[in-house]
Amino acid sequence: MNLQCPVLQAGNLIPNRYAFRGVAGAQNLSLPLRWSDAPSGTRSFLLTIIDRHPVANNWLHWCLVNIPAGVDHLTEGISRRGPLPEGSFELRNSFGEEGYGGPKPPRGSGPHQYVITLYALSVDSLPASPKTTHPDLLQMIDAKVLATASTVGTFEQ
Numbered sequence: 001m002n003l004q005c006p007v008l009q010a011g012n013l014i015p016n017r018y019a020f021r022g023v024a025g026a027q028n029l030s031l032p033l034r035w036s037d038a039p040s041g042t043r044s045f046l047l048t049i050i051d052r053h054p055v056a057n058n059w060l061h062w063c064l065v066n067i068p069a070g071v072d073h074l075t076e077g078i079s080r081r082g083p084l085p086e087g088s089f090e091l092r093n094s095f096g097e098e099g100y101g102g103p104k105p106p107r108g109s110g111p112h113q114y115v116i117t118l119y120a121l122s123v124d125s126l127p128a129s130p131k132t133t134h135p136d137l138l139q140m141i142d143a144k145v146l147a148t149a150s151t152v153g154t155f156e157q
Contacts, residue, residue, distance in 0.1 A: 002150035020104035030079035030100035063091040103155035
């Protein structure tokens with residue numbers, strides 16, 4: 001399975017327009033993504049964006065649940081501006097808001113890597129709600145993951 005974010009610049013830099021409020025030039029637009037070559041038997045997808053920097057402590061920036069198997073892309077700004085793929089929904093991010101929350105690492109903490117991961121799942125939907133926590137969601141997908149694909153964007157203030 002392949003996952004691409006077409007707006008990443010040289011060095012996989014995330015442009016400021018996708019950053020969270022308070023960053024110069026930020027519009028907090030969710031990143032456009034596209035994928036291909038999902039394995040046979042894929043019935044849905046799960047998408048996460050997590051900042052793995054030690055200072056961020058696995059900060060969840062976006063989690064989109066129950067993406068239908070027929071979907072192969074997400075358009076720029078789909079979070080909050082919609083429409084989301086039918087049947088899908090977003091969890092609360094680590095900012096405490098439902099939907100996408102762009103990069104906003106602490107100033108001077110160096111470059112942060114934002115790991116964008118797409119999970120191909122063997123189930124049509126997960127028994128989750130927007131209030132489900134990310135750790136609980138990871139337990140729900142145990143033994144349901146057929147494949148994963150990741151790409152990494154970098155951002156620094």
